[in-house]
Amino acid sequence: MKTKFSGILTLLLAFVVQLTFAQEKAISGTVTDASGLPLPGTTVLIKGTSSGTSSDFDGKYAISTSQGATLVFSFVGYETQEILIGSSDVINVTMVDDAESLEEVVVTALGIERNAKSLGYGVTTIKSEDLNEVRETNVLAALNGKSSGILVTNQSGNVGGSTRILIRGNSSLSGTVQPLFVVDGVPISNANTSTFTDRITGGFDFGNRGQDINPDDIDTVTILKGASAAALYGSRASGGVIIITTKRGKQGQKANISFSTTFRFDNPLKLPDFQNEYISGDDGEYDFDPALGPNGQVTSGWGPNINTLNGVTHTDAFGNENTPFRIFKNGVEDFWQNAHTSINSLSVSGAADNGDDYRLSLSYTDQKGLVPTSGLNRTNLGFNAGKTLSDKLKSRFGINYVRTNTVGTAAGGANDPNVLTTIVNLLPRNIDFTPFDQDVDEFGNQINDPGGQTNNPYFIARQNAPKVSVQRFFGNASLQWLAFKDFDILGRAGYDTFTDTRFLQNSIGTVGRETGGFTDDFINQRELTLDLIATYNKDINDDFNITTRAGMQWNERVFERLRNTATVLTVPELFDPGNAEANTLFKDFRQRRILGVFGDLTVDYKNWLILNATGRNDFSSTLPVDANSFFYPSVSLSWIFTDALNIESNVLTYGKLRGSWAEVGSDTNSFLLDFTFNPDTAFFGQFGTDGTFPFDGQLAFNSDASLTNPALKPSIQQNFEIGTELGFLKNRIFVDLTYYKNNTTDDIIFVPTPQTSGFSSFLTNVAEVSNEGIELQINAKVIRAGNFSWDIDYNFTKNEFRVEDLGDIPSLNLATEFNGLGVRAVEGKELQLFGRRWARAQDADGNDIENQILVDEDGIRLDGNQENLGNIAPDFTMGLTSTFKYKGWRLSTTFDYREGGKVFSNTVGALRRAGLAAETGGDRTNLFVDPNTFTQPGGPGTEVIPNTTPISSVQDYWGGFASAGTVEGNVFDATFIKWRELSLTYTFPSSIIDRTPFKSLQIGAQARNLAIFNSDVPHIDPESGLGGSGSQLDGIERGGIPSTSSYGFNLIANF
């Protein structure tokens, strides 16, 4: 209203001014936004006067003034700019989004739009241009380093692999900790479903489904971090909410066609450092004898030094006789193929004067991964439109189709022949990779395998590449009825469905799966959400405004799966059930519903004191009937004290205090209440010796191994937070500080029970966990000098997770890996990595003396007990984004720093045990005394003697230090700094663009994950993970595909 009025006024004034000062200098130009698009309606005033104009539909303006005057360009939501009139008659202005605009509208729970100023809790909103500064194919990965309060972990370098996000820490021990994803007000799935429940033996991480969202369609991403912010989402909000608002046709904009293209090269960010001196063998002896067949070789890297083998020949692994020994340095490096990514997007959008708008977008992503043959292609098609049907009725609708095809995802973990990283990393340094390229003979049989139990890596990559195809629809339709003055009703339906079709194959002749086999896995997930929200908004008087809402939400989620595992094939490469001797079918069905009824009251006093209270009652289908209804409230307060106290200072421009308290309840998974007998189609055997039922024609049923507490009740998360937002120096420096404490009580978890009771677990309300932390965001407009600007966005997060109570049990394994290694909750502590340590000297009471590691009579470290190995979560994280702008140039870079936490890497351990890691090389005749080790010949409580026995051999030393079972030596401090993003873009000025068919044109060079600094983890990226985003197996790496580093360029054009 105000804008419109001032627009009319300025037009009028401009007319007057023109009459009066016609003899003065005529200035004209175009006002554009950061992406180069015209910005109509920008107010242009001559400083110190009331004279001015505004830009027209094409962003053009013209004004008369005199040299030496200053023009002031302003537009709501953009930074106001002042430009001194020089000799030039043309002044083009690029308006910059005002990130800290206090009038900014934030989309909160249920799609309710609220003024940022009025919020009583901390949220982070990331705009599309910051999100897509350097393109990512998975939107979660693009959040790295951009917000406080979140921890984003990319699991591996597999194309389409998953990215895990934790908002304000692990909110539950139940495993349900991933945030809710909401697109345009409607929840969608971010599932990361594994094909087999076991993620560690050859698990394939086919990604979190949040990756299906087209980053080009995103207008903003808002992260609701606390329960207060998310309270209206009810029981699903305990892990926080990621709200994505998609782009729409902009009001006042003619049809706009936007095209963007990105192309980049992806390379391994970090590969192992290998020794290049020692060949395969044992104890310094080369021991591969092809006559002995595949078992002739024991270890990869403990043979003789290559320098001692001048003139010596051998029959190599491929049967070539009289071959001299040689080191092949680049085998692993060359194995990973040159990867690249291209993303092309096209959108058409616009809006009519009456408010009807539309946007149609199409995007195609084509990715080739590091793993040979691996790749991903994704097609996104999106359409949304709004239509004003009458002055009382408005409607919107949006629909998205996504198709993602992934091929060649490599397995992680172990005990599976398809774990590629392990194969290539552990091949002897004297193995020539070149012959591997011929992986099959004319009949399709594997050739050129390196012996032992190892397959030809190209055979695995090419012949056993899994294929996954996901087809997804999600969308929503809403109708808003302005029933009476100040009162409207919104009805909205949202639907998300996808079919995830997976095909995993083991070709005949795969060592470890000699007879071949395959798995077909069909997963269908669907979710329907219906909302009905009534809103009443009333100005009581000039000072008071009241908004009340009441509504209900109905949500249903269904998961269906049919999986067939076929084994023992007859005709090679024919993956049909009829060609398999055994087919094991597995069927699954899950269904759950929630009905929520809620109310929301906002009282606004003079725009500087805003109270918001909400209440929601959920009815969940998954809880016992008499405990399925649960109510939870929230209240938050925002006090803008600079307005309230009329503080007018050039130092402190803006000051707000906020506080909130909230409670959200949480239910459990479906079908857990009854004690049932379950038909079984498979029986377990270690080392892949599983078999199938029926056995000898007999069906098999199994009774539930878990009992459920009949008095199960919802778990409750309480959240308290206070914060302040301070704007200094006319908001040039903006500080947002939050302290929070969340407590989850009555957490619903499967408490492991003694197997001897007959049951493995008891589902009940037991644990209490808390997260306490500090979040700080600072945005500083460091330099504003004419055409040059420098902005810094900094964020800091410290979250401390604590297991407050575990009931009667001392600890709880959240996830376990091999050799007893796992992630466990221990009362009074942060989540611990847990596994076997080296033996320590012990005092008389049998307690370990921490810093006195014991060695045996050969000077080799001894195996000790299973103990906590340290916290998994980082102590704190920081992100820093710095943006420089000069005229059309923009240079932006982001760093991401994580301090502390532990990571276990079997990749590192295996390289060391095998004598392949660089540190195992060098002089192996130097039998040193393992420093700071001890012996305690008399047993616990007796004298501890510093060790003086040199190690028996370097091989034995690393065997003990990097032991597979005693994992202590394979656990590292996970601290790292990553240079996440670097981009340089240039937006062509309108003076050039005006002569082209473009409305705007921007080109850029960009890089992602440029480097890792300050990392103690050798050989691998410390960010790697085995479990995927849906598992609690944080901090454990085994056989992961190297993560990538990307360089490329992009172009954005608008027509």
Add this chain to the structure above:
Amino acid sequence: MKNILIKQIGLILLLVIALNSCEDSIEGINQDPLAAINIDPALLFPQVIVSGISQPRTVEGNAVNMIAQQWSSIVGFGVFINPERYIISPNTTNNLWIGNYTTGLRNLQQVRALTERDNPSAINIIGQAKILEAFIYLNTTLFFEDIPFNEAIQVQTFPNPNFDTQETVLRALPDLIDEGLEALATPTDIVEGGDLIYGGDRENWIRFGNSLKLKILMLIANVDSASVQAAIQSTANQPLISTPSQVAKLDYTLEPENGNGIWKLLRDFNGSENDFWGGGAALLDIMNANNDPRRATYFDDVDGAYVPQLQGETGRTGFSPVSLNIIRPEMPDIYASAAETNFYLAEAALKGWISGDANTFYVAGIQASLDFYDGIPGEISASDKTMYLSSPRGTITGDSEADALRKIHEEIYISNFTRGLEAWTNWRRNKVPNFEIPEGSILGDENIRRYNVPLSELTTNPNAPQSLPALDVPMWFENE
């Protein structure tokens, strides 16, 4: 105004109706359509026998063939070589524990509960269940010594079962078997198809129960023969497993994916050839010394000779691998054998605990062992059988008691081929034959005597022992 009021009331009504119908849709959908609330207990038997008993005994127990020094690992893969050197994987102890207690005993408890509720007259089913329970407890105590027994599988009363000593468990098991035998005394409904051991043959179940009881009593007798002498005599008078057709075993089958897990390892990792397991010296030394015809059944020769490989050694050729006569899809898991029963009787007779001629039992034991392969791969020819039985090996008549005992113990050891747990148990009981110390052993100069209770139990059960004995500490029944 009135109009607005009506509209508002209408709206509220609409909301209330919508709310009610939505709420109705919440309740009553939480039943898993793919699971049953009630079933015929017979349907639980295959789960108990295959997953609960035999998978732990074959796949996990395969390492025990090496611990019993009958087999020796040829290849250096950790999963094979580690247990041979007494490095026992936590997964193995965990899988054994879970298989026995959770899969085996829980489902048997459900079998009993369902039978008592739905078909209370079918007491034979209760009998089958109790004998299987006794067998599982026996297997468990022979791996772990002290285990929960009196308080096990009663989650409502004993959520955290206390551990019982091996003595308590072994002395209680004959009573449990007696309860089972009593329930089997007269014919009622019995599990037939799901009974993968005997197909519902009640007589054989009685033999299985008695043979199991005899074995348990003989273990106790090793420590305290006086207390069980009478029981041994009375058990010896009962029907026992005495011929190969009465052997309690699970036959894995040729049906796809119903094959023995040990064979599957060869199928999946080695093209169905055996480059993985060779013959152990403890076994082959005796067999070579006696020109035992079972060598050709058990092993492949190397140029006519049967060459053992030392425990803990790997990576060399020239050793006799375990024959594919043995490692084949149908390779059975033998729960109680006719040979073993006869050798126990021979020992009891020799010691004067039972009436009867020790040599007769001894010969019957060898005969049963030789006859076991009749009609299956590795069949031993009649002439070979005669030759062996007529050799000095074929009789204990005229031997000193010590020599006779040694022969019985050696023959039970030979007959227990592929039965790692039983062979290991008899070695622990008899210390026959002499075991070598495996190369690379982590137990110094000692042989392994036990597995340790897995961490999963220690961390969940406050009544579990606070500290565990070292792996070389003998068990109670060893009488050391």
